[in-house]
Amino acid sequence: MPKDTRLIGNAGEDAVASYLEQQGFKVLIRNYSVHNVGEIDIAAKKDGDLYIIEVKTRSIKNIDTYGSPESFITRGKKSKVLRTARHLIAHLGEYDSDVVFMAASVVTKSDGSISSIELIEI
Numbered sequence: 001m002p003k004d005t006r007l008i009g010n011a012g013e014d015a016v017a018s019y020l021e022q023q024g025f026k027v028l029i030r031n032y033s034v035h036n037v038g039e040i041d042i043a044a045k046k047d048g049d050l051y052i053i054e055v056k057t058r059s060i061k062n063i064d065t066y067g068s069p070e071s072f073i074t075r076g077k078k079s080k081v082l083r084t085a086r087h088l089i090a091h092l093g094e095y096d097s098d099v100v101f102m103a104a105s106v107v108t109k110s111d112g113s114i115s116s117i118e119l120i121e122i
Helices: 003-022 060-066 075-092
Strands: 026-034 038-046 049-059 099-108 114-121
Touching: 003 026, 003 038, 003 049, 003 099, 003 114, 026 075, 038 075, 049 075, 075 099
Parallel strands: 049 099
Antiparallel strands: 026 038, 038 049, 099 114
């Protein structure tokens, strides 16, 4: 992944984590990875539910050309997130929590600042 893309992605994840905390979520873990399975960007809890959040960040200048950030969450990506979530639930011992899968669509302005964050259930 090119350095600029990684920096944009990290900035988006940081912004989403802050946004979630402002909305009353407790961020439990970030960038949870299982070798040969997949990665979960953010896992958070609110009102007893476990939220698995895939963060997609795009620059506003690329939206018209490449589409919205959430449009990059393919069926294959969803499948990897689901398989990884099984490991995460066991790791956290969250067997009794309802699990909600969400995408966080982050759009940045041309100066790199955050233009918008939208949470979408997937």
